[in-house]
Amino acid sequence: MRGVIVPLVTPFNEDYSIDFAALEEHIGFLQKAGVHGIFINATTGEFTSLTSEERRLLAEKGRELVSSVFYLVGTASTSTFEVIELTKHAQDIGTDYVVIAPPYYCPLSDEALFRHYSMIAEKTDIPMILYNIPACANPLSVSLIKRLAVEYSNIAGVKETIDSINHVRDVIIEVKSERKDFKVFTGLDQHFLNTLILGGDGGIMACANFAPEIHLALYKAFQEKRFEKVMMYAQKLAKLSRVYDIASSFGSAIKLAMSIRGLSIKPVLRPPYIMDGEKVKEEIERLLSRVLQ
Template identity: 80%
Template sequence: MRGVIVPLVTPFNEDYSIDVPALEEHIEFLQKVGVHGIFINATTGEFTSLNTEEMKFLAEKGRELVTSSFYLVGTTSSNTVEVVELTKHAQDIGADYVVIAPPYYCPLDDNALFAHYSMIAEKTDIQIIPYNIPSCANPLSVSLIKRLALEYSNIAGVKETIDSINHIRDVILDVKGERNDFKVFTGLDQHFLNTLILGGDGGIMACANFAPEVHLVLWKAFQEKRFEDAFEHARRLAKLSRVYDVASSFGSAIKLAMSVRGFSIKPILRPPYAVDGPEVKERIEKLLTEVLG
């Protein structure tokens, strides 16, 4: 698995129920444009606002719908036993990978985090991608990632949602350098090209929900060594990523951007998250017009 992976939004109706037709339409669209992977129950999918049964339902629905891309399922929880349960479920339904952020709320040291991921890796066979997102959960150090990667063959890669080129560099050089099949993905649109240049494998990026064509053309240009084109599209992505600065939350930014671009997914977030008002939507529309035309 390499390239452009989309952390899928979860569409909701006005009563906060899951909008299944909109989910089906969006997955069909993403596969039609040719993304390399689809990741359900992601941060962008508001997994913290879903209960266990909803996470399983979405995982099963996604498995039914995703037929031409790699299929990834988020199985994060601060309860290790629940992570094992969700990961076994993803394995049983035939997901290709699970993506697991560290526990959040309570601070944990590297030994506790190693024990958390070790239990999951030992109790399941599916390929596991730890998800480093230190702004929201316990951070994964380079030394911890390396320890996990060298100890467990089913810990297959890492998603790095961290605004640090040095950290990504060290993961690629120190971990991928010793285990060549270990995958390194950025979670930030603006670091997509940086990660590829350093030797990473791609990105799992939320803006690909509403502008996957930019990510895909950058990927293609880089693979074909058309570097001037890749630089141009990287600059477009860097500007596009400012959508997060305009909105009050990542969820509001992505769903408002999707609304601006005409997707049928409603700009609805489950409480306690809230969608920004018309002024923010206008600023997002202006930004998207500047970048996408």
């Protein structure tokens, strides 16, 4: 697994119920575009606003719909035992990879985080992608990622949603020197090219929900060593990522951009998140019109 993986939004109706028709349409759109993987119950999918039952239901529905690309399911929780149960469920339905962010809310030491992930790795067989997102959860240090990768062969990679190319560099150098098969993905659109240049494997990036053609064009040009094209698309992604600075939340940014591009996802977020209004939508529309020409 490498290339462009999309952390999928969860579409909602106006009454906050899950819009399964929109989910099917959006997954079909992404598969037709040629993305390399689809990740359900992601941060972008507002997984913290879903019940455990809804997360299982979405995982099962996604498994039915994703047919031509890698299928990933998020199984993070503050409870180690709930993570194990969700991960076993994902394994049972035939998921290719699970993606597991660290516990959030309470600060934890590296030793506590190691125990958390080791218990999951020992109770399940499915390949696991660690998810380092220090803005929202306990951070994963380079030494901890390396220790987990060395001790557990089913810990297959890491998603780095961290605005530090030095950290990503160190993970690639330190961990891949011990595990050549260990995958390193960026979670930030603007760091896609940086990660590839350093020897990473791709990106799991939210803007690919509404502009997958830019990410895919960059990846293809990089593979073909057409570096003028690479630079052009990298600059487009750098500008496109400013959508997060305009909106009050990543969810609002992505769903407004999808709405502007004519995709079927309604601009609805589950509480406690709220959608931004027309002023923000107009600013995002101006950004998209400049970048996606």
